[in-house]
Amino acid sequence: MTGNAAPRVRGGPVPSALQSDELTHVELTHVEKKIEHWVRFGRLAEETVIDRRRRIFAFRPGAIFAFVRWASNDFGTIISRIDIVRAVEPGEPYQTLPFVRPGGDTLLKIDGWPRVERVLRHIDAVQAIGSDPEDVSPDHWRHVHNRLTAGHEPRAYTADQHRAFLLRRRAEP
Numbered sequence: 001m002t003g004n005a006a007p008r009v010r011g012g013p014v015p016s017a018l019q020s021d022e023l024t025h026v027e028l029t030h031v032e033k034k035i036e037h038w039v040r041f042g043r044l045a046e047e048t049v050i051d052r053r054r055r056i057f058a059f060r061p062g063a064i065f066a067f068v069r070w071a072s073n074d075f076g077t078i079i080s081r082i083d084i085v086r087a088v089e090p091g092e093p094y095q096t097l098p099f100v101r102p103g104g105d106t107l108l109k110i111d112g113w114p115r116v117e118r119v120l121r122h123i124d125a126v127q128a129i130g131s132d133p134e135d136v137s138p139d140h141w142r143h144v145h146n147r148l149t150a151g152h153e154p155r156a157y158t159a160d161q162h163r164a165f166l167l168r169r170r171a172e173p
Contacts, residue, residue, distance in 0.1 A: 023058040024087035026067055027099040030054075033072065037099060040066035040082070040123060041133040059087040064107070064134045064141070066123065067100065068116070082116045084108040084141045107138050108145035115148050122154060129159050137165040 023045055028037045030053055039057055042065025046058040059065055063086070070080045085104035088094045094103040110119050122144055126133050140157050147154040 021058075022090045023060060024063070024085075024104055025101045026057045026059070026065070027101075028055050028057060029099075036068075036070045038068050040068055040120065042066065043134055061087050061089040061092075063087045064136070064138065066119075066133065067097075068120075069099070070113075077113060079111070080113040080116050081109070081111040082119050083110075084119075084145075086138060105138075107141035110145065110148055118148060119144065122157075126157050129157070129162070131157065131159070131162045135166070136162065140165075 026039060028039065029035050030037070042059055043063055044057050045060045048056040050056065065085060067083045067085060068081070071078050083097060084107045085097065085100065086107060087104055095106045096103040097106065108119065110116055123133050126136055136157060140161070144154040
Protein backbone atom coordinates (compact mmCIF):
# COMPACT_ATOMS: atom_id res chain seq x y z
CA MET A 1 0.00 0.00 0.00
CA THR A 2 1.32 3.42 -0.83
CA GLY A 3 0.48 6.81 0.62
CA ASN A 4 -2.58 7.22 2.79
CA ALA A 5 -4.88 4.97 0.77
CA ALA A 6 -6.99 2.68 2.94
CA PRO A 7 -7.29 -0.96 1.92
CA ARG A 8 -10.59 -1.73 0.22
CA VAL A 9 -13.04 -4.57 0.61
CA ARG A 10 -15.05 -4.90 -2.57
CA GLY A 11 -16.40 -1.43 -2.98
CA GLY A 12 -15.77 0.08 0.43
CA PRO A 13 -12.93 0.88 2.77
CA VAL A 14 -12.13 -1.54 5.56
CA PRO A 15 -12.90 -0.04 8.97
CA SER A 16 -9.60 1.05 10.56
CA ALA A 17 -10.06 -1.35 13.50
CA LEU A 18 -9.75 -4.24 11.05
CA GLN A 19 -6.44 -3.15 9.56
CA SER A 20 -3.99 -3.86 12.35
CA ASP A 21 -5.49 -6.00 15.12
CA GLU A 22 -4.58 -9.58 15.97
CA LEU A 23 -7.91 -11.08 14.96
CA THR A 24 -8.75 -13.26 11.96
CA HIS A 25 -11.38 -11.57 9.77
CA VAL A 26 -13.86 -13.40 7.55
CA GLU A 27 -15.76 -11.45 4.89
CA LEU A 28 -19.32 -12.72 4.50
CA THR A 29 -21.49 -11.90 1.51
CA HIS A 30 -25.11 -12.74 0.80
CA VAL A 31 -26.63 -12.03 -2.61
CA GLU A 32 -29.78 -14.14 -2.88
CA LYS A 33 -29.33 -17.14 -5.23
CA LYS A 34 -25.90 -15.86 -6.40
CA ILE A 35 -23.32 -15.70 -3.58
CA GLU A 36 -23.71 -16.99 -0.05
CA HIS A 37 -20.82 -16.97 2.41
CA TRP A 38 -21.63 -17.86 6.00
CA VAL A 39 -20.03 -19.11 9.21
CA ARG A 40 -21.59 -22.39 10.37
CA PHE A 41 -19.98 -22.28 13.83
CA GLY A 42 -17.37 -20.35 15.77
CA ARG A 43 -17.17 -17.89 18.65
CA LEU A 44 -17.17 -14.33 17.35
CA ALA A 45 -14.92 -11.71 18.85
CA GLU A 46 -16.38 -8.90 16.70
CA GLU A 47 -18.86 -8.30 13.92
CA THR A 48 -18.74 -5.36 11.52
CA VAL A 49 -21.63 -4.64 9.17
CA ILE A 50 -20.39 -3.09 5.91
CA ASP A 51 -23.77 -2.91 4.17
CA ARG A 52 -26.91 -5.03 3.98
CA ARG A 53 -25.17 -7.72 1.92
CA ARG A 54 -21.74 -7.77 3.54
CA ARG A 55 -20.34 -8.10 7.02
CA ILE A 56 -17.05 -9.09 8.59
CA PHE A 57 -16.77 -11.59 11.43
CA ALA A 58 -13.60 -11.56 13.54
CA PHE A 59 -12.19 -14.45 15.59
CA ARG A 60 -9.56 -14.46 18.34
CA PRO A 61 -6.35 -16.50 17.91
CA GLY A 62 -7.02 -20.18 18.59
CA ALA A 63 -10.73 -19.97 17.75
CA ILE A 64 -12.03 -22.66 15.41
CA PHE A 65 -14.75 -21.80 12.91
CA ALA A 66 -16.45 -23.27 9.83
CA PHE A 67 -16.66 -21.04 6.77
CA VAL A 68 -19.08 -22.07 4.00
CA ARG A 69 -19.00 -20.61 0.49
CA TRP A 70 -21.58 -21.20 -2.20
CA ALA A 71 -22.03 -19.40 -5.53
CA SER A 72 -24.03 -19.94 -8.70
CA ASN A 73 -24.54 -18.45 -12.13
CA ASP A 74 -27.32 -18.80 -14.72
CA PHE A 75 -26.32 -22.42 -15.32
CA GLY A 76 -26.23 -23.64 -11.70
CA THR A 77 -23.83 -23.99 -8.79
CA ILE A 78 -20.24 -23.01 -9.56
CA ILE A 79 -18.76 -23.47 -6.07
CA SER A 80 -19.77 -25.06 -2.80
CA ARG A 81 -17.09 -25.40 -0.19
CA ILE A 82 -16.59 -25.65 3.55
CA ASP A 83 -13.39 -24.89 5.42
CA ILE A 84 -12.86 -25.52 9.12
CA VAL A 85 -10.12 -23.15 10.21
CA ARG A 86 -8.20 -22.33 13.38
CA ALA A 87 -7.45 -18.62 13.74
CA VAL A 88 -3.70 -18.15 14.17
CA GLU A 89 -1.59 -16.16 16.62
CA PRO A 90 0.31 -13.16 15.19
CA GLY A 91 3.55 -14.37 13.61
CA GLU A 92 2.34 -17.99 13.40
CA PRO A 93 2.47 -19.59 9.93
CA TYR A 94 -0.86 -19.95 8.13
CA GLN A 95 -2.50 -20.97 4.89
CA THR A 96 -4.19 -18.29 2.81
CA LEU A 97 -7.89 -18.64 2.14
CA PRO A 98 -10.15 -16.40 0.05
CA PHE A 99 -12.16 -13.94 2.18
CA VAL A 100 -10.15 -14.81 5.33
CA ARG A 101 -7.53 -12.32 6.50
CA PRO A 102 -4.75 -13.00 7.12
CA GLY A 103 -5.55 -16.73 6.72
CA GLY A 104 -5.55 -19.61 9.18
CA ASP A 105 -4.60 -23.16 10.03
CA THR A 106 -6.86 -25.17 7.73
CA LEU A 107 -8.16 -28.26 9.54
CA LEU A 108 -10.64 -29.33 6.85
CA LYS A 109 -11.37 -28.21 3.32
CA ILE A 110 -14.05 -29.93 1.31
CA ASP A 111 -15.72 -28.92 -1.94
CA GLY A 112 -18.68 -30.22 -3.91
CA TRP A 113 -22.16 -29.97 -2.43
CA PRO A 114 -22.66 -33.70 -1.62
CA ARG A 115 -19.45 -33.75 0.46
CA VAL A 116 -20.15 -30.33 1.99
CA GLU A 117 -23.55 -31.69 3.10
CA ARG A 118 -21.81 -34.65 4.73
CA VAL A 119 -19.61 -32.26 6.73
CA LEU A 120 -22.67 -30.22 7.75
CA ARG A 121 -24.40 -33.43 8.91
CA HIS A 122 -21.24 -34.37 10.83
CA ILE A 123 -21.31 -30.97 12.55
CA ASP A 124 -24.98 -31.59 13.44
CA ALA A 125 -24.01 -34.98 14.92
CA VAL A 126 -21.30 -33.35 17.07
CA GLN A 127 -23.89 -30.89 18.37
CA ALA A 128 -26.37 -33.74 18.98
CA ILE A 129 -24.00 -35.31 21.56
CA GLY A 130 -23.90 -31.98 23.39
CA SER A 131 -20.51 -30.75 22.16
CA ASP A 132 -19.82 -27.38 20.59
CA PRO A 133 -18.09 -27.93 17.21
CA GLU A 134 -15.61 -25.12 17.98
CA ASP A 135 -14.45 -27.11 21.05
CA VAL A 136 -13.88 -30.37 19.15
CA SER A 137 -10.31 -31.64 18.86
CA PRO A 138 -8.61 -30.12 15.78
CA ASP A 139 -7.32 -33.64 15.05
CA HIS A 140 -10.92 -34.81 14.60
CA TRP A 141 -11.59 -32.18 11.94
CA ARG A 142 -8.38 -33.31 10.16
CA HIS A 143 -9.66 -36.91 10.41
CA VAL A 144 -13.01 -35.88 8.82
CA HIS A 145 -11.11 -34.11 6.01
CA ASN A 146 -8.85 -37.10 5.35
CA ARG A 147 -11.67 -39.67 5.39
CA LEU A 148 -13.93 -37.68 3.07
CA THR A 149 -11.04 -36.90 0.73
CA ALA A 150 -10.33 -40.65 0.51
CA GLY A 151 -14.02 -41.37 -0.17
CA HIS A 152 -14.72 -42.96 3.23
CA GLU A 153 -17.15 -42.14 5.99
CA PRO A 154 -15.52 -40.37 8.96
CA ARG A 155 -15.82 -41.95 12.38
CA ALA A 156 -18.31 -40.31 14.71
CA TYR A 157 -17.04 -37.99 17.41
CA THR A 158 -18.09 -39.36 20.78
CA ALA A 159 -18.74 -37.77 24.16
CA ASP A 160 -15.88 -39.90 25.59
CA GLN A 161 -13.46 -38.57 22.95
CA HIS A 162 -14.57 -35.05 23.72
CA ARG A 163 -14.07 -35.47 27.49
CA ALA A 164 -10.60 -36.94 26.89
CA PHE A 165 -9.67 -34.05 24.58
CA LEU A 166 -10.84 -31.44 27.10
CA LEU A 167 -8.90 -33.16 29.91
CA ARG A 168 -5.77 -33.34 27.75
CA ARG A 169 -6.11 -29.67 26.82
CA ARG A 170 -6.43 -28.67 30.50
CA ALA A 171 -3.34 -30.72 31.39
CA GLU A 172 -1.15 -29.02 28.75
CA PRO A 173 1.12 -26.24 30.08
